[in-house]
Structures are given as C-alpha cells and as structure tokens.
Amino acid sequence: MDQVRFGIIGIGNMGTSHAKQLLRDIRGARLTAVCDSNPERLRWAKENLPESVRTFSDANAFFVSRAMDAVLIATPHYDHPTLAVQAFESDYHVLIEKPAGVYTKAVRDMNLAAAKSGRKFGIMYNQxxxxxxxxxxxxxxxxxxxxxxxxxxxxxxxxxxxxxxxxxxxxxxxxxxxxxxxxxxxxxxxxxxxxxxxxxxxxxxxxxxxxxxxxxxxxxxxxxxxxxxxxxxxxxxxxxxxxxxxxxxxxxxxxxxxxxxxxxxxxxxxxxxxxxxxxxxxxxxxxxxxxxxxxxxxxxxxPQHRGILQNFTDAVLRDEPLLAPGEEGILxxxxxxxxxxxxxxxxxxxxxxxxxxxxxxxxxxxxSSTYRKSTGPAGGKLLDVSGTH
Known part of the structure; x- marks a missing residue:
C-alpha cells in the first residue's frame, strides 16, 4: 500500500475540516468516501468534493462498500464506540474524534474490538x-x-x-x-x-x-x-x-x-x-x-489536526508509532x-x-433529558457535533 483511502462518517464542522485537509495536506492519504444521514450535508459533499468521492446516507452501506482502507468517525459522542466497533469488525483502520465516547463501558468494548482486529486505532487528540x-x-x-x-x-x-x-x-x-x-x-x-x-x-x-x-x-x-x-x-x-x-x-x-x-x-x-x-x-x-x-x-x-492525520496515515503505511493511540481515549x-x-x-x-x-x-x-434522539446507529443521527466545542 502506498496510499491510505479514507472514508469519513459525519461531515459536519469537524468532518468537513478533516475532509479538506485530507484532500490537500496529508501525504499518502486520499479521501474516497463520506457518510452522513443529513441530506444537506450530503448535498454539500456532492457539490464541493471531487466526483471521485463516494457519498453514503447509510452507515451499513458505507462499511460494506470497501471504498476505503480507514474510517474517520466524526459523529455525535454516543456513536463513536458503536461505529468504531462496526468499522473494526469490517476490517478497517479507525481514527475517532474526541471524546472516545460518553461512558467507559462502551469505550472498553471499542478497545477490545480494536485489539481483536489488529488494525490501527487512533484518536484526534490534536493537542x-x-x-x-x-x-x-x-x-x-x-x-x-x-x-x-x-x-x-x-x-x-x-x-x-x-x-x-x-x-x-x-x-x-x-x-x-x-x-x-x-x-x-x-x-x-x-x-x-x-x-x-x-x-x-x-x-x-x-x-x-x-x-x-x-x-x-x-x-x-x-x-x-x-x-x-x-x-x-x-x-x-x-x-x-x-x-x-x-x-x-x-x-x-x-x-x-x-x-x-x-x-x-x-x-x-x-x-x-x-x-x-x-x-x-x-x-x-x-x-x-x-x-x-x-x-x-x-x-x-x-500541526494540530493535520499532525494527527499525518501521523495516523504514516502509521498505516509504515507502521510508525501513533502519537495518540485510540486505546488511550478511555483515560x-x-x-x-x-x-x-x-x-x-x-x-x-x-x-x-x-x-x-x-x-x-x-x-x-x-x-429526564429534554432531548430525544432520533434514529441512527446508537439512537442519534449521523451528524458531526463532536468537534464543534
């Protein structure tokens, strides 16, 4: 492998930023797919990303497509572990936005899935x-x-x-x-x-x-x-x-x-x-x-986010050490x-x-929460809210 094909799931604020960096700044990386359940975000992707980048509205179809080698997860917090486990079970490398999840029980399951898969696992701890x-x-x-x-x-x-x-x-x-x-x-x-x-x-x-x-x-x-x-x-x-x-x-x-x-x-x-x-x-x-x-x-x-993306890409291509291993997100x-x-x-x-x-x-x-989730992998829509701070 001389290039890592990336698929991003969740193309809101941070997902969009990562997409742009993958297209122009990361050596050895290529953006090949994006997934989001929000029609407006998919419309943006089709209008602003290269035609070669495939778009998906369904996570299952995204994972089955084999359109990428690595999955970057930039969805709501609750969905990070759920989608990461699915990605590992589909034999993809995984890079998740912070935080690792909302509760450590789910993150522990994610870490076990990562270890079982043998794939690279990173987290966007850009600091x-x-x-x-x-x-x-x-x-x-x-x-x-x-x-x-x-x-x-x-x-x-x-x-x-x-x-x-x-x-x-x-x-x-x-x-x-x-x-x-x-x-x-x-x-x-x-x-x-x-x-x-x-x-x-x-x-x-x-x-x-x-x-x-x-x-x-x-x-x-x-x-x-x-x-x-x-x-x-x-x-x-x-x-x-x-x-x-x-x-x-x-x-x-x-x-x-x-x-x-x-x-x-x-x-x-x-x-x-x-x-x-x-x-x-x-x-x-x-x-x-x-x-x-x-x-x-x-x-x-x-280099912040760009630095983590480059380091993760180099880890996949040349087995370089990860600066922010995904397993450490649980700490x-x-x-x-x-x-x-x-x-x-x-x-x-x-x-x-x-x-x-x-x-x-x-x-x-x-x-007792005032918010009620709609449908999605973990009860929430595939919208990028994790990186908006």
Missing amino acids: RTNPLYAKLRDLVLSGELGEIRRTNWIITNWYRSQSYYDSGGWRATWAGEGGGVLLNQDPHQLDLWQWTTGMMPARVRAFCHFGKYRNIEVEDDVTAYVEYENGATGLFVTTIGEAPGTNRFELSGDNGKIVAEDGKLTFWRLRVPEPKFNAEYTGGFGQPECWKCDIPVGEGEG GLTLSNAMHLSAWTSDWVGLPLNEDLFYAKLQEKIK
Missing part, C-alpha cells in the same frame, strides 16, 4: 502535537521535575454564551451530548493532564454545578480534587461562564515547579531537591536556591466519568471506576 505540552511531558517523564507532588489546572477560558447552547437542541443535554464542559470542551485537557504526567489518580472528589451559568441540564462549572497513589494531590477547575478566563497548568515536584501558561513553559528549578535540602539544612528559616528557567518550546501550537474519559459520578453521589470515587454504577446513573439522567 498532543502542541510543542508546549510535548516539552512538558518530556521534562516530567525524564525526571527533571522529580517526583510529582501536586498538579493544578485552571482551564476557565472555554466561554460559551446562552445563544451557543440555543443553537441546537442536542447541545448540553444528557441524551444528546452526554455531558457539558467536561465532555465537550475539556477532553483535550483531561487527556493532557494524565498524558504529560504519566499518572492517573487513585480517587476523585468533584463538585459539579449543573446549569449554574446557563439554562442547560449538564455541568457548566466544575472543581475536582484528586489524590494519587504516591501521595500527590491535584486540582482541576473548569467552567464556560467566566470572562476573561484562565488556562494555567502548574506542576510541583521535588525539584521545583513547572508552569504552562500563555504559550510559555517556565521551570522554577531548585538547585538542591527539596527532600535533600530538608534533610540537610539546619538553619531554621530558609529554603532551597531556585532558578527561574524559560524553557524553549518552539513557535506556534504545532481522559475515566476522569470525566469519575467527576460526574462523584458529583451525582456526593462522595469520593475510587479508580478503577465502577463502570456499572456510572452507566446506571447516566441512564437516569438520560430518561
């Missing part, structure tokens, strides 16, 4: 291509920071107005979207939180406010506290209702602290690790000497599921997550 977070991960995992003691991410610059939510009946509903700021805006940060540190919490206590700032049924303001196996603690604060917002990720370790903010990476590095200083210092008041280091990270935010989703469950039960939630309890609580929310 992993950002040199800021790549450098942060390198500093942490190489041991420069020492053992982590605290993580603290304030991500409150996801401002969204009421008119944003009023633009679609599925938005910010349990049945239509499966969550609010945690599932729509924050999947990237929840992924980066564990990806850059290499750590998942041992337990979570979260306080979610539902419809605090907007007339919606899901969470729009969250403060979560976590504890790790090594005794470190963490805080994750997010909302769509503050302006101006903040995006500041701070990590404290034995060797100092690192802050990622405003596209810059700053390392306050101790000349002597704090545990060693504490064990040897006898002067009472005092603290380790500290150097402020501006860490070079390169210009811009990296960030576990964090958001744990936060929801903690808020719903007003209690600590330990990891591994009680997936059956979360699923049962989610079904209760869906039953």
Whole structure:
C-alpha cells in the first residue's frame, strides 16, 4: 500500500475540516468516501468534493462498500464506540474524534474490538502535537521535575454564551451530548493532564454545578480534587461562564515547579531537591536556591489536526508509532466519568471506576433529558457535533 483511502462518517464542522485537509495536506492519504444521514450535508459533499468521492446516507452501506482502507468517525459522542466497533469488525483502520465516547463501558468494548482486529486505532487528540505540552511531558517523564507532588489546572477560558447552547437542541443535554464542559470542551485537557504526567489518580472528589451559568441540564462549572497513589494531590477547575478566563497548568515536584501558561513553559528549578535540602539544612528559616528557567518550546501550537492525520496515515503505511493511540481515549474519559459520578453521589470515587454504577446513573439522567434522539446507529443521527466545542 502506498496510499491510505479514507472514508469519513459525519461531515459536519469537524468532518468537513478533516475532509479538506485530507484532500490537500496529508501525504499518502486520499479521501474516497463520506457518510452522513443529513441530506444537506450530503448535498454539500456532492457539490464541493471531487466526483471521485463516494457519498453514503447509510452507515451499513458505507462499511460494506470497501471504498476505503480507514474510517474517520466524526459523529455525535454516543456513536463513536458503536461505529468504531462496526468499522473494526469490517476490517478497517479507525481514527475517532474526541471524546472516545460518553461512558467507559462502551469505550472498553471499542478497545477490545480494536485489539481483536489488529488494525490501527487512533484518536484526534490534536493537542498532543502542541510543542508546549510535548516539552512538558518530556521534562516530567525524564525526571527533571522529580517526583510529582501536586498538579493544578485552571482551564476557565472555554466561554460559551446562552445563544451557543440555543443553537441546537442536542447541545448540553444528557441524551444528546452526554455531558457539558467536561465532555465537550475539556477532553483535550483531561487527556493532557494524565498524558504529560504519566499518572492517573487513585480517587476523585468533584463538585459539579449543573446549569449554574446557563439554562442547560449538564455541568457548566466544575472543581475536582484528586489524590494519587504516591501521595500527590491535584486540582482541576473548569467552567464556560467566566470572562476573561484562565488556562494555567502548574506542576510541583521535588525539584521545583513547572508552569504552562500563555504559550510559555517556565521551570522554577531548585538547585538542591527539596527532600535533600530538608534533610540537610539546619538553619531554621530558609529554603532551597531556585532558578527561574524559560524553557524553549518552539513557535506556534504545532500541526494540530493535520499532525494527527499525518501521523495516523504514516502509521498505516509504515507502521510508525501513533502519537495518540485510540486505546488511550478511555483515560481522559475515566476522569470525566469519575467527576460526574462523584458529583451525582456526593462522595469520593475510587479508580478503577465502577463502570456499572456510572452507566446506571447516566441512564437516569438520560430518561429526564429534554432531548430525544432520533434514529441512527446508537439512537442519534449521523451528524458531526463532536468537534464543534
């Protein structure tokens, strides 16, 4: 194989963007098929995509066609695992938009199907291509920071107005979207939180406010506290209702602290690790000497979506390592599921997550949801809402 034929299922905002990039920017890739149940989107595809790109209104016909080698799934959140399983069982490589799904039980089934298929599986975690977070991960995992003691991410610059939510009946509903700021805006940060540190919490206590700032049924303001196996603690604060917002990720370790903010990476590095200083210092008041280091990270935010598409294509063609393996999508989703469950039960939630309890609580929310799904692979239409943020 010298070229990967891509088929996209869901050609709304993000699906359309991916289609355009596949047509012009990705070496070794060719767009050969698209699928969407919305006649307007299919009409757009026929009018704007090359005649060689086949169009489908039915997912089953799309999979049976053999018109592609790899399937890019950019549909509603609930449909990601269902369609991915069908794609794997049809012997396709699969790249999914974030989040991996709405609940980890379905995502676990998707991961099992991927492993059984032996095909390539990726997820659109495009923020992993950002040199800021790549450098942060390198500093942490190489041991420069020492053992982590605290993580603290304030991500409150996801401002969204009421008119944003009023633009679609599925938005910010349990049945239509499966969550609010945690599932729509924050999947990237929840992924980066564990990806850059290499750590998942041992337990979570979260306080979610539902419809605090907007007339919606899901969470729009969250403060979560976590504890790790090594005794470190963490805080994750997010909302769509503050302006101006903040995006500041701070990590404290034995060797100092690192802050990622405003596209810059700053390392306050101790000349002597704090545990060693504490064990040897006898002067009472005092603290380790500290150097402020501006860490070079390169210009811009990296290739983003294009970078993930190129990396996935290269993985299929030449077996290059995936920057964002699809199986890792369950990690960030576990964090958001744990936060929801903690808020719903007003209690600590330990990891591994009680997936059956979360699923049962989610079904209760869906039953009272203001949104009612129509027909489709998982009860919803094949419309791209996953990447609209």
